[in-house]
Amino acid sequence: MRDSVIAPILLGWYDRHARALPWRVPPHSGGVADPYRIWLSEVMLQQTTVAAVRDYFHRFTTRWPTVTDLAAAADGDVMAEWAGLGYYARARNLLACARRVAGDLGGVFPDSMDGLRALPGIGPYTAAAIAAIAFDRPETVVDGNVERVIARLHAETAAMPAVKPRLRALAARHTPLDRPGDYAQAVMDLGATVCTPRKPACAICPLREPCAAHAAGIAAELPARAPKTVRPRRFGTVYAACRADGAWLLETRPPKGLLGGMLGLPGGAWAETAPQASPPLAADWRDVGATVRHVFTHFELTLTVLTARLPQSVAAPLGLAWSAPGFRADDLPSVMAKALRLAAAQD
Ligand code: SF4
Numbered sequence: 001m002r003d004s005v006i007a008p009i010l011l012g013w014y015d016r017h018a019r020a021l022p023w024r025v026p027p028h029s030g031g032v033a034d035p036y037r038i039w040l041s042e043v044m045l046q047q048t049t050v051a052a053v054r055d056y057f058h059r060f061t062t063r064w065p066t067v068t069d070l071a072a073a074a075d076g077d078v079m080a081e082w083a084g085l086g087y088y089a090r091a092r093n094l095l096a097c098a099r100r101v102a103g104d105l106g107g108v109f110p111d112s113m114d115g116l117r118a119l120p121g122i123g124p125y126t127a128a129a130i131a132a133i134a135f136d137r138p139e140t141v142v143d144g145n146v147e148r149v150i151a152r153l154h155a156e157t158a159a160m161p162a163v164k165p166r167l168r169a170l171a172a173r174h175t176p177l178d179r180p181g182d183y184a185q186a187v188m189d190l191g192a193t194v195c196t197p198r199k200p201a202c203a204i205c206p207l208r209e210p211c212a213a214h215a216a217g218i219a220a221e222l223p224a225r226a227p228k229t230v231r232p233r234r235f236g237t238v239y240a241a242c243r244a245d246g247a248w249l250l251e252t253r254p255p256k257g258l259l260g261g262m263l264g265l266p267g268g269a270w271a272e273t274a275p276q277a278s279p280p281l282a283a284d285w286r287d288v289g290a291t292v293r294h295v296f297t298h299f300e301l302t303l304t305v306l307t308a309r310l311p312q313s314v315a316a317p318l319g320l321a322w323s324a325p326g327f328r329a330d331d332l333p334s335v336m337a338k339a340l341r342l343a344a345a346q347d
Helices: 007-016 037-046 048-062 065-073 075-082 089-104 113-117 122-133 144-153 163-174 182-193 211-214 334-342
Strands: 233-243 249-252 286-295 300-310 320-322
Touching: 007 182, 037 048, 037 065, 037 089, 037 122, 048 075, 048 334, 075 089, 113 122, 113 300, 122 182, 144 163, 144 182, 144 211, 163 182, 233 334, 286 334, 300 334
Parallel strands: 233 300
Antiparallel strands: 249 320, 286 300
C-alpha cells in the first residue's frame, strides 16, 4: 500500500534544501534533466563519493559533451580520464554503453527499466535512478543513504545486509507518482546531509515527527550491522624501472579483470602468499624498503616495490612501453600511482 505522508514532506524540504550538483536540475527551475549527464553521474557515483566525482564529471562532460562524443572516444583516452576513480570495470562498461546507445539507439537513452537494464553496466539501482531522475518514472531508488533513512523511519532493527529486501519494500511504499525524480533525490539528500550515519541531525529533520527510530531514541544505532568479516589478503610485486630521461616502464593490463585495460607497472599475479614474479628485464633491482597497501572491495593488497635506474638506450621489452613525455603518477590507477611515487622517492 502506498504511503502518501512522507513524500510531500520530503518534497517540500527538497524544494528548500536540494544540494546543488553539476548533473542536477534544481527543483522548479523549468530545466529538463539530460539522461546522458544523469547516466554518467550515476555510473561515476557507484561506490564513490560526490566530492570525488565532481571533477571527473566536469572533465568528462567538457571533453565529451554528449553520449555520441563519448562513444567516439579512444579507449585509452577514456581509461586515462577515469584513472584514480577506481572500480575500472565501470569505465569499460561506460564506453560499451555509450557505443550501444550511440550506435543502436540513435544517441537516445531508453526511458524504461527494461530498456535501461539491457545496457552494459546498468544494474537495477542505476536503471531505477536514471528512470526516476532523468525521466520522472515512479521507480524506487535505494542506495545506502535511502536504506539508512528508511531503516530509521520505520525503526527496522534487523541487521544488514539481510534486511535489504525489507527496506526496499518499505521504500517502495513511499515512492510518489508526483515528482518521483525529485523525491528520489530528496531521500538521498536527506541521508547525505541530515540523516547521516553516525550523528543524525534529528533536530532539523523534516521527518522528525513520523520517524520511529527518533521516537525510540535509537536513530544512531540503525541500520544494524552484522559483525564484519575480515578481508582476505593478497600479495604481489611491481617493478618500477626509470630510464635516464625520467620515463617509466609501463604495461597495459589485460582487458579483463581488476584494473583491466589500465596502465600499470609490470609485475606478476597477486596471490594469497607472496608470489615470485620475474623482473621484466635484467637490471640492478632494489627493494624500496616499504610496501604499498591498498584496499579493494574484496581483498587487501600488499605490493612489494622494486626499482631500477636504466640508461636511455634500453629498449622496452615486448608488450611493455616507456611512458610518454608529460606522464604523471596520477595517470595510473591509485594502487599503481602509490607504487610509482614510492619508487620515484628513491632518488
Ligand atoms: Fe533520520 Fe533523525 Fe530524521 Fe529519523 S528524525 S529520518 S533518524 S535524521
